[in-house]
Amino acid sequence: MVKKRGINGDHMKERLHPLQLSILIYTIQNGLVLYSLPRLVAEYFGTNGWISIIFIAILVNINITMIAIIYKLGNGRSIFEIIEATVPKWVMVPFYLFIIGVWIGIASMIMRLYIFIFKMMFFPALPVSLFIALFILLSFQLLRGGIYKMTKAIVVLCAFVQPMLFLLFYLIPEFDFVRYTTFFFKGDTDFFKGGLQVYTAFLGIEVSILFFPMVEKKWTKALFIGNLLSTVSYLLITFICFGFFSFKQILNDIFPVMTLFEYTEVAFLSRAENLCFSVFAFKLLAIIVIYFWGAQQIFGNMIKSIKPNFWIFIILASGFILALIPDSLVNVEKWLLWLSYCAIGIAWALPIFVLCILFTQIIKNRINGETEHAK
Amino acid sequence: MGRFRTIIKRIKILLQKATGFINLHNTRHLNSNKQVAPYEKTISDTVDKSLKVATYENTLKELENCFDLVHRSFNQDEIHIIYFSSLVDSQTLEWEILSPLREMSFSHFDKTFQQSLFKCEDNQEKVINGILEGNVSLFTGGKTYLINVSGFEERSISQSESETVINGPHDSFNEVLNTNVSLIRRRVRSPRLKMIKLSVGEISKTKVLIIYIEGIAHADVVKNLKERIQSVKIDSITDANVLIQIIDDHQNSPFPQFYTTERPDIAVTKLYAGKVVGLVDDSPNIFCTPSSFFDFFESPDDYNQPWILGTGVRILRYMALFITLILTAFYVSICTYHYEMIPLSLLQSIMQSRSRVPFPPIVEAIFLEIVIELLREAGARLPTKIGQTIGIVGGIVIGQAAVEAGITSNILIIVVAVSAIASFIVPSYIMSASIRMVRFFFILMAGLLGNIGIFFALGILIIHLTGLTNLSSPYFMPISPTFFKDWMDSIVRGPFYKIRKGQPAQSMMQNDGEKERN
Numbered sequence: 001m002v003k004k005r006g007i008n009g010d011h012m013k014e015r016l017h018p019l020q021l022s023i024l025i026y027t028i029q030n031g032l033v034l035y036s037l038p039r040l041v042a043e044y045f046g047t048n049g050w051i052s053i054i055f056i057a058i059l060v061n062i063n064i065t066m067i068a069i070i071y072k073l074g075n076g077r078s079i080f081e082i083i084e085a086t087v088p089k090w091v092m093v094p095f096y097l098f099i100i101g102v103w104i105g106i107a108s109m110i111m112r113l114y115i116f117i118f119k120m121m122f123f124p125a126l127p128v129s130l131f132i133a134l135f136i137l138l139s140f141q142l143l144r145g146g147i148y149k150m151t152k153a154i155v156v157l158c159a160f161v162q163p164m165l166f167l168l169f170y171l172i173p174e175f176d177f178v179r180y181t182t183f184f185f186k187g188d189t190d191f192f193k194g195g196l197q198v199y200t201a202f203l204g205i206e207v208s209i210l211f212f213p214m215v216e217k218k219w220t221k222a223l224f225i226g227n228l229l230s231t232v233s234y235l236l237i238t239f240i241c242f243g244f245f246s247f248k249q250i251l252n253d254i255f256p257v258m259t260l261f262e263y264t265e266v267a268f269l270s271r272a273e274n275l276c277f278s279v280f281a282f283k284l285l286a287i288i289v290i291y292f293w294g295a296q297q298i299f300g301n302m303i304k305s306i307k308p309n310f311w312i313f314i315i316l317a318s319g320f321i322l323a324l325i326p327d328s329l330v331n332v333e334k335w336l337l338w339l340s341y342c343a344i345g346i347a348w349a350l351p352i353f354v355l356c357i358l359f360t361q362i363i364k365n366r367i368n369g370e371t372e373h374a375k
Numbered sequence: 376m377g378r379f380r381t382i383i384k385r386i387k388i389l390l391q392k393a394t395g396f397i398n399l400h401n402t403r404h405l406n407s408n409k410q411v412a413p414y415e416k417t418i419s420d421t422v423d424k425s426l427k428v429a430t431y432e433n434t435l436k437e438l439e440n441c442f443d444l445v446h447r448s449f450n451q452d453e454i455h456i457i458y459f460s461s462l463v464d465s466q467t468l469e470w471e472i473l474s475p476l477r478e479m480s481f482s483h484f485d486k487t488f489q490q491s492l493f494k495c496e497d498n499q500e501k502v503i504n505g506i507l508e509g510n511v512s513l514f515t516g517g518k519t520y521l522i523n524v525s526g527f528e529e530r531s532i533s534q535s536e537s538e539t540v541i542n543g544p545h546d547s548f549n550e551v552l553n554t555n556v557s558l559i560r561r562r563v564r565s566p567r568l569k570m571i572k573l574s575v576g577e578i579s580k581t582k583v584l585i586i587y588i589e590g591i592a593h594a595d596v597v598k599n600l601k602e603r604i605q606s607v608k609i610d611s612i613t614d615a616n617v618l619i620q621i622i623d624d625h626q627n628s629p630f631p632q633f634y635t636t637e638r639p640d641i642a643v644t645k646l647y648a649g650k651v652v653g654l655v656d657d658s659p660n661i662f663c664t665p666s667s668f669f670d671f672f673e674s675p676d677d678y679n680q681p682w683i684l685g686t687g688v689r690i691l692r693y694m695a696l697f698i699t700l701i702l703t704a705f706y707v708s709i710c711t712y713h714y715e716m717i718p719l720s721l722l723q724s725i726m727q728s729r730s731r732v733p734f735p736p737i738v739e740a741i742f743l744e745i746v747i748e749l750l751r752e753a754g755a756r757l758p759t760k761i762g763q764t765i766g767i768v769g770g771i772v773i774g775q776a777a778v779e780a781g782i783t784s785n786i787l788i789i790v791v792a793v794s795a796i797a798s799f800i801v802p803s804y805i806m807s808a809s810i811r812m813v814r815f816f817f818i819l820m821a822g823l824l825g826n827i828g829i830f831f832a833l834g835i836l837i838i839h840l841t842g843l844t845n846l847s848s849p850y851f852m853p854i855s856p857t858f859f860k861d862w863m864d865s866i867v868r869g870p871f872y873k874i875r876k877g878q879p880a881q882s883m884m885q886n887d888g889e890k891e892r893n
Contacts, residue, residue, distance in 0.1 A: 134831050141838045152855040153841040270718045278826040
């Protein structure tokens with residue numbers, strides 16, 4: 001049995017600190033897309049494609065702003081409370097199930113993609129099911145503690161991933177501005193498709209719409225800070241990539257960032273990309289767990305009488321089975337792409353929907369002359 | 376899941392009942408008055424419930440078959456005294472009781488007995504308890520008096536063997552509660568130093584003291600600790616280290632959650648930091664709460680030298696932590712799966728030293744690690760002089776011979792030795808033992824999955840550590856939850872003008888941290 005802590009033993013009363021939240025947001029954003037990000041921006045945005053990240057980041061900020069507005073207008077009520085005050089629960093169930101499906105799917109596909117890449121690059125003899133089982137075990141360990149303990153662990157895990165960025169300084173001698181051109185966004189470009197693909201690197205943040213009952217007031221700045229951190233790290237990596245490789249090289253490399261780290265070597269260690277990619281598992285763990293957690297929250301809201309541990313069991317079991325299904329890297333990537341598109345749809349549609357409901361509620365209250373306390 | 380757990384829980388309860396070791400520290404009762412009552416029970420309850428008023432015959436009957444029991448009568452069987460010769464100080468006894476009684480110099484009994492030395496007691500239980508604590512019970516004319524003349528042999532205050540410092544005070548606690556209290560009291564000359572006396576153990580009735588500084592320590596922590604100790608139901612405890620395992624939040628963790636020490640200077644530092652200190656009679660160890668993981672990496676030496684040196688040493692200890700955990704595992708991982716990670720210049724020497732070894736690296740590493748653990752355990756159990764011999768035999772003879780016999784490689788011997796030495800840098804012996812135990816898990820994971828295995832093990836460890844709590848306050852403070860201001864005094868040893876005034880956030884924190892922030 002999970003020990004209950006918090007005020008009167010109530011888990012929900014635990015509040016997340018903005019600093020922890022910023023790190024959490026930053027950690028759950030960096031997906032595996034980071035490794036192929038320079039290629040993606042080069043492929044779809046052409047020369048100097050790294051600038052496109054700024055535009056995408058603006059879009060993400062608009063998305064976050066919507067979440068912040070919902071928190072402000074809803075006075076800290078959870079989105080389920082807001083929705084179910086107007087729309088009956090049974091109407092929402094199919095949508096909830098869709099969201100849960102997409103989130104569990106995306107989590108297990110990310111997990112499987114990581115395993116495929118790891119297998120391909122470093123460890124051909126890797127037992128896949130054991131690997132998935134370990135991911136699931138870690139997720140279980142995190143999930144059963146609730147969001148508060150999860151965040152505590154993720155903050156420390158993130159501290160292990162961050163030193164990776166410092167390896168970039170090691171590459172500065174090889175960096176050359178000659179490789180840049182003065183032409184912007186030239187080449188075989190497809191802004192819409194590229195925009196969607198780059199946007200997937202920022203995904204994960206949409207789960208924060210479920211944080212409302214667990215956070216302190218004024219937490220919304222953490223969303224922006226977290227997002228800013230990822231934007232800066234993406235920009236830094238793509239910028240260095242564009243000056244380290246030639247444009248053609250980037251286009252032809254599936255994972256340019258991996259190649260980037262292959263060049264690092266210290267006296268007693270070479271090819272640090274292995275370590276970098278291994279420690280990246282922590283970041284993936286964070287993103288997987290936050291999606292699982294989101295699914296668990298929605299499940300818990302749908303049927304409140306069932307214990308959270310049951311939902312964790314269901315979610316992890318389905319995640320495990322889903323991750324076993326794909327048989328090739330191409331398959332996983334295809335699945336992941338479609339699921340990511342769905343997730344982007346959720347990231348935009350859900351806040352817009354909730355905002356609409358909030359506006360109707362506010363207008364209704366104004367007409368009836370009731371305050372927000374009236375139920 | 377839920378049902379499965381309840382079944383396991385029931386089985387556990389049944390097992391506990393069957394062994395008579397009923398640990399109920401989780402079931403806290405709100406009414407503390409009711410809880411104190413069971414500990415007042417004595418063997419007398421089992422003999423006869425009706426024996427309430429203390430009489431000389433009943434006392435003798437209950438204490439029969441005790442070799443050290445002394446019973447004497449004076450004044451033609453008008454006055455009886457009963458005491459344990461092993462628990463009283465013979466000189467005080469002679470001076471205060473025996474010679475006045477022999478000479479019958481108690482001219483006015485009633486007046487003499489009004490002195491504070493004499494305590495009138497009617498209750499049979501209390502009289503028995505009093506005798507067991509070293510009092511002399513005096514029966515006269517239907518009245519019973521308890522006279523405290525307790526005194527027994529104790530070990531003198533000596534230097535701590537498990538926590539040595541180079542600079543700073545060298546005294547350490549011994550096994551006697553009063554001496555230990557005096558060591559603390561004379562360092563805190565303040566009336567605000569408060570103590571709560573409790574007793575643990577149905578049979579042993581071991582005294583436990585909770586010490587705190589009023590106004591600095593958080594009242595909730597004191598209350599919480601008191602409730603927890605009161606709810607312990609056990610026959611006997613022998614040491615503070617036993618008690619803290621019973622009142623731990625997470626009893627299935629390999630890591631010690633209460634910080635224990637033998638040094639009064641550390642105990643006092645903790646008191647000033649707003650923590651609560653617990654003393655157990657018959658134990659030279661005291662425990663502090665709330666403690667964090669990083670407390671175990673502090674030594675008084677850090678504070679007794681300039682802060683730059685102190686910080687340097689502390690960073691060295693955290694490096695030692697990682698070396699202990701990861702170095703051998705990393706060797707196994709690289710030599711099994713990731714040869715490409717070794718630079719060419721180093722590859723040759725590693726290959727050369729491994730070329731004669733017929734085992735895979737994991738077998739080789741586990742074998743050597745076990746040998747080192749054997750040596751350590753043998754050294755700890757043997758007298759110092761033989762211990763040194765074991766070190767020489769183990770370190771030089773086995774190490775050298777193992778390489779020459781082709782069982783292990785030279786490089787691995789260096790790796791294992793370095794990680795063993797690193798593990799001893801951690802000042803707390805219990806923490807160092809825990810880390811050494813956890814290291815085996817890392818080595819196994821490295822042998823199974825290579826580098827990613829090490830990171831998985833690290834992930835499991837971190838999630839476990841951040842999830843731990845000590846008396847409901849987070850164990851991994853101040854890193855997570857993050858309190859940058861406290862880093863100056865826990866992660867590094869900052870200069871005194873930088874160390875935050877007042878108490879660290881952890882002393883203030885109950886309810887797993889969220890309360891103070893709201």
